[in-house]
Amino acid sequence: MKLISRRSFLAAGAATLSAAALPRFANAQSAMALSAATRVLDVDGRAATVFGLEGSSGQGLVLDPGQRFRVDLANRLDVPTLIHWHGQIPPNEQDGVPDVPRPMLQPGETRSYDYEPLPGTYWMHAHIPLQEMNLLAAALIVRSAEDVKADRQEVVMFLHDFSFKTPEEVMQEITGGHGGGHDMSAMGGQSDPGASMDHSGMKMDMSSMQGMAVDLNDYDWDAYLTNDRTLSDPQIVRVEKGGRIKLRVINGASATVFWIDTGELSARLVAVDGHAVQPLEGKRFGVAMGQRLDLELELAGDGAWPVLALREGAKERTGLILATPGATIQKVPALGDADTPAFDIELSQEQRLRATDNLPPRAAQRTQMVMLGGSMQPYLWTIDGKVWGEHKPIVATTGERVEIMFHNMSMMGHPMHLHGHVFQVVEINGKRFEGARRDTVYVPPMGMVTVALDAGEAARWMLHCHHMPHLQTGMMTEFSVSA
Template sequence: MNNLTRRGFLAAGAAVLAAAHLPRAAYAEAAPLALTATRRTLDIGGRAATVFGLAGPGGQGLTLDPGQRFRVDLKNDLDVPTIIHWHGQIPPNAQDGVPDMPLPLIAPGETRSFDFAPLPGTFWMHSHVPLQEMQLLAAPLIVRAPEDLTADRQEVVLFLHDFSFKTPEEVLVEIGAGGGGSHGGHGDGMQAMGSGMMGMGAMQRMDHGSMGGMAIGGMAMDLNDYDWDAYLANDRTLADPEVVAVERGGRVRLRVINAAAATVFWIDTGAARARLIAVDGHPVQPVAGNRFGLAMGQRLDLDIDLPAEGGAWPILALREGARERTGLILATPGAAVRRVESLADTDTPAFDTDLAQESRLMAADPLTERPVDRSQILMLDGQMQPYVWTINGATWGEHRRVTAKSGERVVLSFHNMSMMGHPMHLHGHVFQVVGLNGRRVAGARRDTVYVPPMSMVDIALDAGEAARWMLHCHHMPHLASGMMTEFAVST
């Protein structure tokens, strides 16, 4: 997972720094990187698990240096067709990696080439077939900026996933039948509309119950709709976590990627002081703390300052509304590494129900101010029984396109009328959060924004390439049940 000691990283950076100043044509002449969709076997709790993966030259995923183009030959070594989406990147639409929009799935044995200029930051890549992503067909995509090569810090990637020994088909059947997890109550989106979108004063925190105990307008939230067999950090559980060697008093850049299908996590750095410096690959004004949350599809970059004395520091990912946790250990040479149990003593609260974390984030590189050319409201709704999730009252196939013209400043307003949160991901664009529950903000730039139950989030963007771009919830069971539409950009 690209874990280097600080001195080793700086030495490698010095060697690569010259390459960072090479003309772009020099990278264009380099051989494409090989990336393979394949099967692999993990040891999960002492039990062998066959999953999918994306194998690059140095292991799972890809890391690019400053100025390096994304020139990749993707081979499908699976026995099923697949397609890979470069989450958060802005490739030409034909390379975006969505089935039949416009290119078909990649057949078994086929190789498809990609070539575009990537955005720097913490990104990831995954199959855009929901059942395959649930089988771990996903990996980190790290694009380094020039300052990453000269910074006095060590880079560590924390790639999170949820896992079931059952097939994705079985998982979806259980969720649809209402037997997939222990919920905080079964809210019905249509009934919840009566509590009113503007009545956010009605949101009140209750004593934490078995699932984080939240109520909105007197109704219980639905948090985790499936209890997974394991929660993974870099393909491992806390029964056998990755231990990353670090230096005393060193600084770590922790790149956190939530690749889970249906799990929101809090990242807890414990005694190690941290600053949140980027979300979804885009810098924010630093925010100090030791606990930050991220929903499915989102990323966090944390600068962590380690104590001057030796020791071991667990970096934990806590499942919202529950006791399960995963993570890795940062440890100085020779330090005693104590076992961390996979279950905490108490439940972790629900994530950002009042948008308190999102409201603290301010983009370091905000959009330029300009008049809004087009605005549209997107109603997010659904319910647990029957298990159906919609955008503007429709599922995929019956959806109504969200439209814009290339170059327009567009504001999209997500109104969540359901009792589950929705991480909404827009392909092919970077947007800025500009409104939270009716209050204007100069928020973070993102590609995936979390919309809590009974909440409103407004985003602003400049419409890009004239093409059909996907807009969907990144909760995989929600996506699989139809919570997806198109952002159709015309000339």
């Protein structure tokens, strides 16, 4: 087969985000159509009806450099919903949290959005845990001028965990039949907290973890998906011989931490959560729920290269295969030979990350300790000993430099996501440094992570764990900013 030149290849593909056949829009002034709707997947030979977010050319959206986020969101489902633009900073009324401040979108209703987006790798999902568990999520890519100029192919790797059971049935199993806590579909209302537990008085240091079991995974899903497919029928992404790849990894899973393994390919981690970091070389990179990674890969000659997502603490894996035309593609089993390691308690990868654009140096004007607690029995997860509805907001004033220390007093890790802000990781387990800029930070069992930020728009901004069963049981508070 005759190979075209790299430039011709990229021109022909218009720098396609081939992983999800995502749409591009040349006219920056026109509104993009986006629909929350049902769709049918083939999961290991079985049909599964799930939710999705469909643009004009498939799941997800792609914006060109300088293009505004102008979207008409239509609800084609038979239930109310609302979509959160994860990591973006729209005006608060467009943030997509039910009743904070706007109500959910009713079946058949359409709502318009318009704001200036941040460039980078982002995603969008229902801010209703059971709907996100039913795959109501997709990639949201905002390309930069550098992306357009770069001589490389862009590939999206959107990860999810999947069950043939309904999300309600999954929650029944996880909670041992206790119903899963709160009705989080009305997140702005004061839902009944039920039987809450106050963990604020717990005291435990790192040495007390010796011999204690860390709870890595609280549910065994039926399948683990990359771009809606398992390794029984993975996506084959056609690439050019000797080409360069920008791999945009999005962990949209409900409850699964992954290691991204590039196998024979060396990679450079160049951005996390849409924000550039000083390049970090390696072949294995961790990504928690809600987080994103941008990896640069260089291909040597012809061949086929699996890029896998390995489930933390288990053998299950998913992934896609980069392959030059005509390359022989070997079957990749869905189970590895050994359990993948857990994230380490010291977050060694996170400690090595350095932002290319630090927060301006300022002393913190407000500091807040946030205690993360909970247990598997009963299955209940809290912030400062409280569940949503009886929570006490974290307060700040617009423009203040704020530091939030997350102190995890539980035996599970918690990916903590803050709406409406970009923060910088500045301390892990007492070690101070200028780390990555993020919107979602993983706090390991019994670990402490401090982030710094400048308080933004005066509004109620959600702060919550991005483990969906944890969120469903009420693990959310708010960052209340006043003028």
